[in-house]
Amino acid sequence: MIDHMTLHVSDIGRSIAFYTKALAPLGYIPKAHHEPTIGFGVDDGTLHSDFYVSPAQPGTTPAPTHIAFRADSENAVEAFYDAALAAGGRDNGAPGPRAYHRGYYAAFVFDPDGNNIEAVVDWSHAQTSSGNAN
Structure with a gap:
């Protein structure tokens, strides 16, 4: 299981603004402030964050990656x-x-x-009341 991950970005202020708005519909908020790194996580009353954005090392360009965030409904996606x-x-x-x-x-x-950022709801593993997969 993954506890947390960090995405290195070229402009930390721009990325914090982007992720604050983009992840809000999924229930994520900025939580851990390790300036200039910011951690995002669900609003559960704890300090635990599972997604961090942090500045790339000076003189480097971050390599694009893919991250998928779980959504609880198609409306949230x-x-x-x-x-x-x-x-x-x-x-x-x-x-x-x-x-x-x-x-x-x-x-x-x-x-x-x-970076390719995805929001996904995946009902393929959902169980019906009888215990059979949908």
């Missing part, structure tokens, strides 16, 4: 997409079902550094 675009993200796949497998609903945006 859509709200993430809208918020991310409004915060300056670029479209990389509008909200909708994906052919990966049944029940996978996601949206993709590029953040200010070109």
Whole structure:
């Protein structure tokens, strides 16, 4: 299990502003302040953050990566997409079902550094009341 991850970014202020807005529909807030690094996590009354943004080392360019955030509904995926675009993200796949497998609903945006950020709700592992997979 992953406790936390750090994404190195070229402009920390721009990235904090982007992620504060883009992740709000998923329930994430800025929590851990280790200036200039900021940690984001769910608003659960603790200081635990599982996603951090931190400045890249001087003279380096961060390599783009892919990060997927779990959403609790298709509406949350859509709200993430809208918020991310409004915060300056670029479209990389509008909200909708994906052919990966049944029940996978996601949206993709590029953040200010070109990272592929996804919000996904994946119902393929959901159980019905009888215990059978959907």
